[in-house]
Amino acid sequence: MAKKIGVTMEVGNDGVAVITISNPPVNSLASPIISGLKEKFRDANQRIDVKAIVLIGNNGRFSGGFDINVFQQVHKTGDLSLMPEVSVELVCNLMEDSRKPLVAAVEGLALGGGLELAMACHARVAAPKAQLGLPELTLGVIPGFGGTQRLPRLVGLAKATDMILLSKSISSEEGQKLGLIDALVPPGDVLSTSRKWALDIAEGRKPFLRSLHRTDKIGSLSEARAILKTSRQLAKKIAPNMPQHHACIEVIEEGIIHGGYSGVLKEAEVFKQLVLSDTAKGLVHVFFAQRATSKVPNVTDVGLKPRPIKKVAVIGGGLMGSGIATALLLSNIRVVLKEINSEYLMKGIKSVEANMKGLVSRGKLTQDKAGKALSLFKGVLDYTEFKDVDMVIEAVIENIQLKQNIFKEIEKVCSPHCILASNTSTIDLDVIGEKTNSKDRIVGAHFFSPAHLMPLLEIVRSKNTSAQVILDLMAVGKAIKKVPVVVGNCIGFAVNRTFFPYSQAAHMLANLGVDLFRIDSVITSFGLPLGPFQLGDLAGHGIGLAVGPIYAKVYGDRMFRSPMTELLLKSGRNGKINGKGYYIYEKGSKPKPDPSVLSVVEESRKLTNIMPGGKPISVSDKEIVEMILFPVVNEACRVLDEGVVIRASDLDIASVLGMSFPSYRGGIVFWADTVGPKYIYERLKRLSETYGSFFKPSRYLEERAMNGMLLSESKSSRSRL
Numbered sequence: 001m002a003k004k005i006g007v008t009m010e011v012g013n014d015g016v017a018v019i020t021i022s023n024p025p026v027n028s029l030a031s032p033i034i035s036g037l038k039e040k041f042r043d044a045n046q047r048i049d050v051k052a053i054v055l056i057g058n059n060g061r062f063s064g065g066f067d068i069n070v071f072q073q074v075h076k077t078g079d080l081s082l083m084p085e086v087s088v089e090l091v092c093n094l095m096e097d098s099r100k101p102l103v104a105a106v107e108g109l110a111l112g113g114g115l116e117l118a119m120a121c122h123a124r125v126a127a128p129k130a131q132l133g134l135p136e137l138t139l140g141v142i143p144g145f146g147g148t149q150r151l152p153r154l155v156g157l158a159k160a161t162d163m164i165l166l167s168k169s170i171s172s173e174e175g176q177k178l179g180l181i182d183a184l185v186p187p188g189d190v191l192s193t194s195r196k197w198a199l200d201i202a203e204g205r206k207p208f209l210r211s212l213h214r215t216d217k218i219g220s221l222s223e224a225r226a227i228l229k230t231s232r233q234l235a236k237k238i239a240p241n242m243p244q245h246h247a248c249i250e251v252i253e254e255g256i257i258h259g260g261y262s263g264v265l266k267e268a269e270v271f272k273q274l275v276l277s278d279t280a281k282g283l284v285h286v287f288f289a290q291r292a293t294s295k296v297p298n299v300t301d302v303g304l305k306p307r308p309i310k311k312v313a314v315i316g317g318g319l320m321g322s323g324i325a326t327a328l329l330l331s332n333i334r335v336v337l338k339e340i341n342s343e344y345l346m347k348g349i350k351s352v353e354a355n356m357k358g359l360v361s362r363g364k365l366t367q368d369k370a371g372k373a374l375s376l377f378k379g380v381l382d383y384t385e386f387k388d389v390d391m392v393i394e395a396v397i398e399n400i401q402l403k404q405n406i407f408k409e410i411e412k413v414c415s416p417h418c419i420l421a422s423n424t425s426t427i428d429l430d431v432i433g434e435k436t437n438s439k440d441r442i443v444g445a446h447f448f449s450p451a452h453l454m455p456l457l458e459i460v461r462s463k464n465t466s467a468q469v470i471l472d473l474m475a476v477g478k479a480i481k482k483v484p485v486v487v488g489n490c491i492g493f494a495v496n497r498t499f500f501p502y503s504q505a506a507h508m509l510a511n512l513g514v515d516l517f518r519i520d521s522v523i524t525s526f527g528l529p530l531g532p533f534q535l536g537d538l539a540g541h542g543i544g545l546a547v548g549p550i551y552a553k554v555y556g557d558r559m560f561r562s563p564m565t566e567l568l569l570k571s572g573r574n575g576k577i578n579g580k581g582y583y584i585y586e587k588g589s590k591p592k593p594d595p596s597v598l599s600v601v602e603e604s605r606k607l608t609n610i611m612p613g614g615k616p617i618s619v620s621d622k623e624i625v626e627m628i629l630f631p632v633v634n635e636a637c638r639v640l641d642e643g644v645v646i647r648a649s650d651l652d653i654a655s656v657l658g659m660s661f662p663s664y665r666g667g668i669v670f671w672a673d674t675v676g677p678k679y680i681y682e683r684l685k686r687l688s689e690t691y692g693s694f695f696k697p698s699r700y701l702e703e704r705a706m707n708g709m710l711l712s713e714s715k716s717s718r719s720r721l
């Protein structure tokens with residue numbers, strides 16, 4: 001059925017014109033909506049039977065803001081004229097400066113341009129729990145319908161900068177306390193109260209307030225300057241590589257110094273510059289890429305419905321198992337945690353409790369909710385409780401035989417509808433399920449550590465996994481607030497496989513004589529939160545050593561074998577776990593580079609003996625980035641070539657959410673396309689001539705470079721999905 005898009009106006013006998021935005025599902029402000037709003041406001045302002053106006057969104061949602069698809073069109077074409085003129089013509093002239101009072105009836109959500117329209121009204125009436133915010137900075141732009149000027153005038157400068165810079169939304173309850181919302185009423189009363197409020201303003205019983213003209217919440221110039229100074233420091237800390245935060249503060253400041261209208265004009269000018277920035281292109285891509293992950297051909301489009309998952313058994317109470325259990329409990333799913341003995345079980349239970357405590361102490365969870373979640377939790381030592389679970393998630397160590405035995409056992413004790421999932425990060429699912437007759441319900445549920453905090457859930461589908469099982473796990477993933485990305489079965493799956501060259505390349509560079517702390521610093525300046533050596537320390541070097549041979553078996557032709565990890569472990573350094581790796585870890589202080597690790601590095605260099613002429617190579621920071629990340633792009637190309645992901649953008653999301661690849665660079669494939677496949681191919685070819693097959697360009701990259709195609713262009717040769 002075609003969606004009904006448009007703006008309607010109905011004038012009641014009371015003389016109130018109700019203007020309704022309809023653009024399902026979130027009433028985004030697409031071009032026909034903007035022109036419809038202009039037309040209806042013009043009409044309402046001219047009609048003599050209209051005394052006052054109410055603006056409302058259809059279907060219980062005010063508006064999710066300006067249509068983000070338009071930004072994508074602008075990015076594709078570079079044509080700024082695709083963006084309509086709104087901030088002065090509609091928002092100031094037709095709405096705020098209208099002689100007829102205008103009330104926003106806010107239900108569900110008012111975000112971005114949606115909240116900006118509401119703030120241009122002369123009062124706001126809201127239903128409880130409506131979501132209010134200006135999240136534009138997450139898209140690489142700033143609010144563009146006057147939000148940078150009106151929010152500070154309604155809630156005060158400190159709160160407004162906090163909300164805008166951190167893209168933090170608030171509830172209508174908080175909005176009422178702050179003065180953003182004038183009345184909070186039950187959902188059924190929002191429209192009637194708004195009508196009455198509008199008439200009260202028209203008839204002088206309530207004040208006729210124009211947000212942009214207000215100054216009562218701004219404070220003195222020196223107070224404002226002090227707040228903006230703090231905001232600049234915050235921006236430097238949270239967004240060192242992005243332009244929109246600092247630009248936004250400049251725009252706010254313009255309005256403080258020269259008045260709101262001047263701020264509105266500057267906002268429009270800066271908006272146009274930012275919308276074409278690489279940051280906006282990357283972030284808008286990530287927005288749509290994330291939503292695309294929920295569309296899985298032959299799974300989400302074949303009329304299946306997810307089955308309810310109420311009780312889950314987790315096998316293994318280590319770091320991963322306890323994190324997974326925590327994530328499930330937090331979403332009110334009953335969890336049975338199974339361990340092999342009471343000592344391990346107690347450890348697992350304590351880890352779950354500690355996870356909850358950590359969330360409470362950081363203010364992310366109330367004590368009450370933590371208690372409720374823990375009441376759904378039970379530790380067990382046998383399979384008795386497994387008979388009525390809807391899903392099992394195995395999270396034991398990466399040992400093929402152990403996993404095979406577990407799956408053989410759970411197949412017997414669980415009901416036939418029960419989903420049998422493994423949290424393996426490397427092992428082939430077909431091998432895990434080899435000894436069972438339940439291959440259609442075996443699936444990978446690969447969480448990232450810490451599982452209760454990291455947002456990605458990699459759902460691994462073998463050639464036998466049923467569509468229903470995939471759909472069920474996707475629904476569980478969403479219920480526990482993860483972003484599920486469905487991928488095909490191979491060693492390392494999509495994320496770990498794509499990123500296995502990340503630490504290998506770093507090891508090669510270090511063995512070629514480049515300072516490892518410099519490598520970490522260059523990579524963090526590029527935007528990853530941890531450099532490869534910091535990441536190794538965090539994961540623990542024992543893991544690297546354990547999974548190395550599994551990767552070597554299948555990807556051995558393109559591996560760099562460095563003795564450094566083994567030497568590191570021999571010298572008693574297992575990373576953060578034991579307080580010592582490349583860095584020193586002391587409670588309460590930031591990790592410090594450990595100069596004494598350099599003797600280990602020297603020993604490794606002697607053994608590999610790859611420094612040309614025995615001398616360290618000289619490389620620029622740009623070359624470091626290329627030598628570390630181009631091999632990652634190269635492996636991403638193989639992942640795309642083999643159809644391990646449904647679409648290139650899935651790998652972008654997986655890299656952003658699983659590896660914290662900077663979202664403002666759009667994810668690994670998007671970034672590579674920005675750099676250019678031909679350039680990457682040529683650089684890798686040159687590097688492989690000098691340093692060997694580790695850098696050898698893949699067939700996919702070569703083809704794309706030769707044919708002038710982007711890596712993300714869909715023309716996958718094979719598919720595992």
Ligand SMILES: CCCCC[C@H](O)CC(=O)SCCNC(=O)CCNC(=O)[C@H](O)C(C)(C)COP(=O)(O)OP(=O)(O)OC[C@H]1O[C@@H](n2cnc3c(N)ncnc32)[C@H](O)[C@@H]1OP(=O)(O)O
Nearest residue numbers: 026028064065066067068069083112113135143144145291
């Ligand atoms: C001259 C131009 C100036 C513009 C100035 C203005 O200040 C700029 C803006 O307003 S930018 C937009 C600001 N708004 C946002 O950033 C909100 C983005 N959306 C969300 O956060 C969420 O989608 C949500 C909270 C509104 C709803 O979340 P929910 O989980 O319920 O649903 P989904 O996220 O899956 O979204 C459902 C579908 O709706 C599409 N969508 C959502 N918001 C927009 C939007 N603003 N524009 C276009 N499309 C939007 C989303 O893509 C989903 O589409 P599918 O096709 O995947 O179903």
